[in-house]
Amino acid sequence: MAVTLQQIAEKAGVSRGTVDRALNNRGRINAEVAENIRRIAREMGYQPNRAGRALAMSRHNITIGVIIQAADTPFMEKVLEGTMEAKAEVERLGASVIVEKIHGVDADQVVDTMQRLKEAGCNGIAMVPVEDDKLKETVNTFIGENIPVVTFNSDIEDTGRLCFIGQNALQSGKVAAGLMAEIVPVESKILIISGYPSNQSHKNRVKGFAGEMAACREDVKVLDVQYAFDDDKVAERITEEMLKEHKNLAGIYLAASGVGGVCKALDAKDLGGKVKVISNDLTVRNEECLRKGTIQFLLGQNAYVQGYEPIMTLFNKLFDGKEPEQEYAYTEIVIKNRYNL
Amino acid sequence: MAVTLQQIAEKAGVSRGTVDRALNNRGRINAEVAENIRRIAREMGYQPNRAGRALAMSRHNITIGVIIQAADTPFMEKVLEGTMEAKAEVERLGASVIVEKIHGVDADQVVDTMQRLKEAGCNGIAMVPVEDDKLKETVNTFIGENIPVVTFNSDIEDTGRLCFIGQNALQSGKVAAGLMAEIVPVESKILIISGYPSNQSHKNRVKGFAGEMAACREDVKVLDVQYAFDDDKVAERITEEMLKEHKNLAGIYLAASGVGGVCKALDAKDLGGKVKVISNDLTVRNEECLRKGTIQFLLGQNAYVQGYEPIMTLFNKLFDGKEPEQEYAYTEIVIKNRYNL
């Protein structure tokens, strides 16, 4: 059996309350007595019982608020799945989680939701932020009021937010480059299709890809970046045009959405599997293309973890006082081919 | 706040004990009353509080025994890491975990250890088994005595063991084939180096690789399987010989250990990066070769999960009565290139 507070108390000849004060640095205790108790606890290998702690703490009514973009994409659905799992898990330990879905990328709405969550008694907030000054300000206000904020999926820089959980977009681009470098022939051309020029994460993927490609395959020419605005139709048109223009186009790196369009264009010319395609996000449709062989690799960003971890991070902070291990918790970059889906 | 037994009891006009009996099917209760209570619980969205449950159950002294091969390989060290993490986690909920490391692959020793763990009061066993009839018998005896057994890393067939947690070796071979098929040129030759002819998991990897290779790259010739007996020296010699014998050797698939030897042989002829190498296991030395570019891909089998999950699976079974979701819990097959290590 594990060591309990009571056992330590007996050995130290004091009461349970005193041991508690000593081990949790609650003050109101004689320094020597405290030191002695800590020594005994160390010697006995004391590990606090989480169940007992959770039960006693359940009076504190720890509440975590989550602000998440509406789950209208398969990716966000997967995120939400992780969120709901984490919610169930911490609620079984006596805490509460309030999930607020918002639609579109409206900073004001995010700010309003934060306020509402605070009024509802939230002790911590996890959210997918948008780039906005007023939002930054609000985040810092919350921090000042001792309400930690965790960002996930995208980050909001220069604030006191506790940590960010999401993908290292630059690294993701590099991983794609490493794959592409292995599978395209010498002296060939490669096309990059991105989403929005303004999107930070798309930008970083492209940067990582182009940089690494230049570094390890000097013979390959990377064409100017095209933007598909996450639109299959646009991606299809771009692909068609570039295929026409560049005879020896050997590979396409999709830094954002548009797989469907690219595949349609390739299949129409019977080039599926010939022109190598590497893309992002493990959506059902993307996986289909992978299985068919029209695309060669998909890079995943572990949506589930992105939904799950922020809540757990906040819970650990609020419940155990444990700070996250690092400020940037990058999720693993997952490589999928048709066999390990 | 979450719903409690007490709240249900009040609404149903009965006592907490009765609600407990109803929701946990403990019998000794009027069927109609029970049904009514269950309905109310459902309506109120009752979720049992894990902390309360854990605390009450801690009198049962749930003990889990783990039998693991000595941690003298980096892989097993990683497994052990997962084991220790899971141990800490369930012990913080009031259970106990006894980890027994054994040396070599001696069935008798495994059987002895199982007996010892039973005498020490273990209510469940997680282990890396070896193929042996006496061991099978012992496993079945334990099952008969209501002590569930979970196998991990390797499996033991035809017994009543609760489940197996580990890699799908056949699929791992296929994933490797999918990668190799993308990176070797037409009309080239590929070498397979396995470990032991008798090792089930090596055999399955080879089978998966060869089968899939034949299916998707008819132009490529797969040479006869060579065995390196997990020995770098042997792997090196094989590589040297085959390089001499086959001019257009384009790829090597290593189904077991020996990466160091293969790389040495390739580097000696300045063929690192030219002859494509795909291997298994994310050991430090292997990762080094990947970073240097001498090998192209490593397939991981998530050692940590293999150490962690068996304990959690047993704990869920013993604590919640929850059966594992599937009999074969295959760990994800992880693809690593030099950028996502």
Add this chain to the structure above:
DNA sequence: TTGAAAGCGCTAACAA
């Protein structure tokens, strides 16, 4: 500065 005691939600033994 310390001790005593109540209570968190649940299980289980005992009493009715």
Add this chain to the structure above:
DNA sequence: TTGTTAGCGCTTTCAA
């Protein structure tokens, strides 16, 4: 068949 109660390990309040 049902109710009552003690107790799991911990936190926290109140009293000493």
